[in-house]
Amino acid sequence: MNFQARDANFAARVASTYAKQGAMTLIGAELVRVDTGRVEIHLPYRDDIGQQVGYVHGGVVVMIADSASGLAAMTLVAADCSVLSVQHSTNFLAPAHGERLEAHGHVLKNGRTLLVVEAEVFAVRDGHRHLCAKLTQTIMAMAGRSEK
Amino acid sequence: MNFQARDANFAARVASTYAKQGAMTLIGAELVRVDTGRVEIHLPYRDDIGQQVGYVHGGVVVMIADSASGLAAMTLVAADCSVLSVQHSTNFLAPAHGERLEAHGHVLKNGRTLLVVEAEVFAVRDGHRHLCAKLTQTIMAMAGRSEK
Amino acid sequence: MNFQARDANFAARVASTYAKQGAMTLIGAELVRVDTGRVEIHLPYRDDIGQQVGYVHGGVVVMIADSASGLAAMTLVAADCSVLSVQHSTNFLAPAHGERLEAHGHVLKNGRTLLVVEAEVFAVRDGHRHLCAKLTQTIMAMAGRSEK
């Protein structure tokens, strides 16, 4: 699907919002692509983001999927809008282990008040991507809400 | 609902699994209650787990809800079983801001292969709990899977 | 939770909306309770609502859960508002077989624009209720939308 941004400055706006997400810094995630309706976040493997069997914690997987898809929504809303997560649902398809994870978020439905976005999370091992989770999220666009 | 643990030693087993979840240490979460079918995790507020408007990041909210409900499932499975998250869904009901968050996980359905668990996340402000998110998770019990 | 209706005439409004849901008539469902924030729908067993192993079709289970929880939301919105389903998620906990099914819908979060509602579906066998499914739904309240 091809979408039009309402605000030509969307990439700077998304980067600025991302920089305020302390939780992304904490886990070592990196914003690597911002395009109309599409955002990509990478997460190099570290021991301290794991769970009991050495894979990346499911909550961390969701964290990058949530951010990538939420920011994908943000590329399409007006300059004075912030985005709020209403609901999300994630299916865990395969163990999240590899050199890094990649979350690829994209917009499925670009509504005025509500947007529906998806993210696929891939585990990269030996240079190959393996789909390990898929998230679907409902986002509300809120006019006139300023960030910290 | 009242459930019976299959393994009398469940509390030590859950605490040991929790201790291996590096991601929980990273965000500063604390395991505060382990009972049959019920687990509680607290998360004191810190700036580095936030998002752009100063609330706790939605992914972090999901992380503690996922752990509390997943470990609630673990209290009921046999000693040689590990638990695997198959799917979860979260509704965000109110902003996650306060002195701390509390995730209360409990088992809804205790099946042999699949368990369905829920977690409520409360934001505690001035000593009062405000429901801010609710997660539902499907868990698969896997016999004979050992942890790291 | 206790909620206040914005419109004292909510019960008649809900009954009128229900009467327009041809799909509810088609499957033989009955609206049996309408209270502030709570609605109950019953569905007597019939062969023609089944699936391949003789239980009630999962889609039919969802249909009554969707209606019960959506109408529970409707009890709380203003008189000129209609309600729109944004998203829902259902866990199937046990086979849906018995003399009848009962869907009990209730409101979890009563927001101005968005409401979050839940429904439990019970299969009634020999007079006892067995929980067989649980649905969570996000509802948008739309001002000034008239029905057919």
Place this chain on the structure above:
Amino acid sequence: MNFQARDANFAARVASTYAKQGAMTLIGAELVRVDTGRVEIHLPYRDDIGQQVGYVHGGVVVMIADSASGLAAMTLVAADCSVLSVQHSTNFLAPAHGERLEAHGHVLKNGRTLLVVEAEVFAVRDGHRHLCAKLTQTIMAMAGRSEK
């Protein structure tokens, strides 16, 4: 994605299961395509499957999406396996109104015990398809379960 059927006779097996789903007959749905990992169900518009504003009832939308994706799973399991719906989640993207609805189900993850499937539901108006809902479902494959 390309999948291999474990049972060469999958199309006849799926058609036979579909024929036992009385609820599909009740609403007038038609099975129009069965391929490895893909199933398509069409639903011509009728007044008696509607809701209060004249669109197709959300529960009916879910019913055909649930069947199309569940049967897509069934194309891939062994001949003696039945499929059981564990959980599903649906986003409603646009009103379900048109000459007919089409549910296109496909397999996302083909696991041994669990399969994850998706379905897109399109409303067809003047010969054009409009995406109106998307469902994601978790399916459990159960060996040795016979149908009625």
